Amino acid sequence: MRSYSLLSIILLCSLVLLIDILAFYWLLSITRPITSTLLKNSIYVAFWIFTIGLIASILLLKIKLDLVAPERQQLLISRLYGLTVSSFIPKVVFVVVISILYYTNFVFSDKESLIVVPLIGVFSGFLPFFVILYAVFSAVYKFKVHHIKLKCDNLPSNFNDLRIVHISDLHLGSFNFKYHILERAIKNINQLKPDFILFTGDLVNNFAWELRGWDSVLNKLSAKQGKYAVLGNHDYGDYSQWSSEDEKQINFKNIKEFYNKIDFNLLLNDAERIGNGNEQIAIIGVENWGNPPFKQYGNLQKALEKVEDISFKILLSHDPSHWREEVAHHTNIALTLSGHTHGMQAGINLKNKKWSPIKYKYEHWAGLYKEGGQYLYVTTGLGWMGFPGRLGMRPEITCIDLTKA
Numbered sequence: 001m002r003s004y005s006l007l008s009i010i011l012l013c014s015l016v017l018l019i020d021i022l023a024f025y026w027l028l029s030i031t032r033p034i035t036s037t038l039l040k041n042s043i044y045v046a047f048w049i050f051t052i053g054l055i056a057s058i059l060l061l062k063i064k065l066d067l068v069a070p071e072r073q074q075l076l077i078s079r080l081y082g083l084t085v086s087s088f089i090p091k092v093v094f095v096v097v098i099s100i101l102y103y104t105n106f107v108f109s110d111k112e113s114l115i116v117v118p119l120i121g122v123f124s125g126f127l128p129f130f131v132i133l134y135a136v137f138s139a140v141y142k143f144k145v146h147h148i149k150l151k152c153d154n155l156p157s158n159f160n161d162l163r164i165v166h167i168s169d170l171h172l173g174s175f176n177f178k179y180h181i182l183e184r185a186i187k188n189i190n191q192l193k194p195d196f197i198l199f200t201g202d203l204v205n206n207f208a209w210e211l212r213g214w215d216s217v218l219n220k221l222s223a224k225q226g227k228y229a230v231l232g233n234h235d236y237g238d239y240s241q242w243s244s245e246d247e248k249q250i251n252f253k254n255i256k257e258f259y260n261k262i263d264f265n266l267l268l269n270d271a272e273r274i275g276n277g278n279e280q281i282a283i284i285g286v287e288n289w290g291n292p293p294f295k296q297y298g299n300l301q302k303a304l305e306k307v308e309d310i311s312f313k314i315l316l317s318h319d320p321s322h323w324r325e326e327v328a329h330h331t332n333i334a335l336t337l338s339g340h341t342h343g344m345q346a347g348i349n350l351k352n353k354k355w356s357p358i359k360y361k362y363e364h365w366a367g368l369y370k371e372g373g374q375y376l377y378v379t380t381g382l383g384w385m386g387f388p389g390r391l392g393m394r395p396e397i398t399c400i401d402l403t404k405a
Helices: 006-031 037-067 070-103 113-137 179-191 245-261 300-307 321-327
Strands: 144-152 162-167 196-199 226-229 270-276 279-285 313-316 335-338 367-371 374-378 396-404
Touching: 070 113, 144 374, 162 179, 179 396, 196 313, 226 279, 270 300, 279 300, 300 313, 300 321, 321 335, 321 374
Parallel strands: 144 396, 162 196, 196 226, 279 313, 313 335, 335 374
Antiparallel strands: 162 396, 270 279, 367 374
């Protein structure tokens, strides 16, 4: 597993402790006139038991993680992360709201406010708590199909009405071998009757053992003409500690070979010609290419060598940063498909409105983008990583219908 520095743990614990102290201080301040000593003491004990337990869990996680079975380690981390977020954010909201009310002299101005203000504070804290619970226990596997229709000038006539299903970021380790959940998404995909299924990387979180048993599930994916995939940044094992380079390479080799078991053509800086009558299109796949700190394994020029003469090209590239740097205005690739961002698994993604904090890191982070005659589509992904939930960014299946303009 990734090694967490002692400094980062100390900073996290300090932040949690500070917020708990502030929340406890304000809670006692606003409840002092209307609560008994027993209630105050109960609140005090509850706050500090939780805080000390959380800090102890984080410290023990660093010390004892190697003693936990590998398939349980990621589950333990995600649950601890989810517990931290679901309790920490509501307390932050509570502290902010009460502080604003206090420093604007709304609170403590009269007897009525001694009752109204605590209710406002409590409601402001409980609302995000229940929203986060919904994100973790319901929305995280509430798959949504996005339908996109694209008109392309240089699409060959024989490929008119071509249907592509684009999926990405499965992160199978996060499913904790709950095969039946992903089978619901596979059923939705097959009902679309795609010509091609294109997968843009991050099959696992880190390890090949995460793939155990998933071949019997993913083999059910059906496409009329073919299934293609590329690797994502998590598929290389770069986020784990290995006893040797050979161990890392064996893990990587097993991940790549898994695609043969599920009948996917893994494109490693390569391309394939797709013929229909006397006309052709190209499907191109590059290895992961991202801006630092993400590594750049991709070689687009190598991938293009075999298909330079084909006018309509579809590129699979995991990281959408690649489109601006090497694809748009640099090539004649008509459509690029990417994932990677997850839409940060939190934000707003409605028909005419989309926003997420991830937009401040990635120029292209979710949905359809167009420059000139070139398109980029970024999916928010099917799985999850880190925070075990999705808030406003439901797991996505993208159905793209291509027609000749």
